[in-house]
Amino acid sequence: MTPVRERRLGIRRSIAVLFGAAALVGVAVAPASAGSGVSPCRSACDGQDPSSYVHYGQTCAADAQTIDTHYVQGRTVQLRYSNRCETSWARVYGADFPDVIRVQNIDTYQIQNRELRQGEHEAWTPMVDDSGSRSKACWWVGWATNNNECTSAY
Known part of the structure; x- marks a missing residue:
């Protein structure tokens, strides 16, 4: 794998981790309707x-x-x-x-x-x-x- 491809793959993985973490935080703090x-x-x-x-x-x-x-x-x-x-x-x-x-x-x-x-x-x-x-x-x-x-x- 070329260094450019490795860097792109690393960036994609980082983005996926960030989106996954954001989704988990969003689920954890989402309010329930009227409790x-x-x-x-x-x-x-x-x-x-x-x-x-x-x-x-x-x-x-x-x-x-x-x-x-x-x-x-x-x-x-x-x-x-x-x-x-x-x-x-x-x-x-x-x-x-x-x-x-x-x-x-x-x-x-x-x-x-x-x-x-x-x-x-x-x-x-x-x-x-x-x-x-x-x-x-x-x-x-x-x-x-x-x-x-x-x-x-x-």
């Missing part, structure tokens, strides 16, 4: 009920976490988040008619409201897309008042 190995539903989940909307065989509520809780006038207001779906919603306990709860994506201005019905004391809003943004949960004593309380944004 669950499935693609999040994001905006496809907007307006859906987290307890009944099924995404890849599981409801969004199944992996939900309470991100923040706010206590006000005997009510427990929670901001809930699904890592699998990358969505948020508001949930309230100890509420009563005509209370209103809201989840708001404060970066995209998406809002979902839920007015409690007579006799209801627990409720949750439909979901909003929360991928790469922040949301908060709020509570009102009916629509006609400015008396509201919110969780911190997450």
Whole structure:
């Protein structure tokens, strides 16, 4: 083999090793979608009920976490988040008619409201897309008042 051919072969091997190493590093650091190995539903989940909307065989509520809780006038207001779906919603306990709860994506201005019905004391809003943004949960004593309380944004 001539010295030129040996040098070309060496360069090709070096390039192959570099590409192989880059591929291994890329595989090692590639993030999993929503931490669950499935693609999040994001905006496809907007307006859906987290307890009944099924995404890849599981409801969004199944992996939900309470991100923040706010206590006000005997009510427990929670901001809930699904890592699998990358969505948020508001949930309230100890509420009563005509209370209103809201989840708001404060970066995209998406809002979902839920007015409690007579006799209801627990409720949750439909979901909003929360991928790469922040949301908060709020509570009102009916629509006609400015008396509201919110969780911190997450």
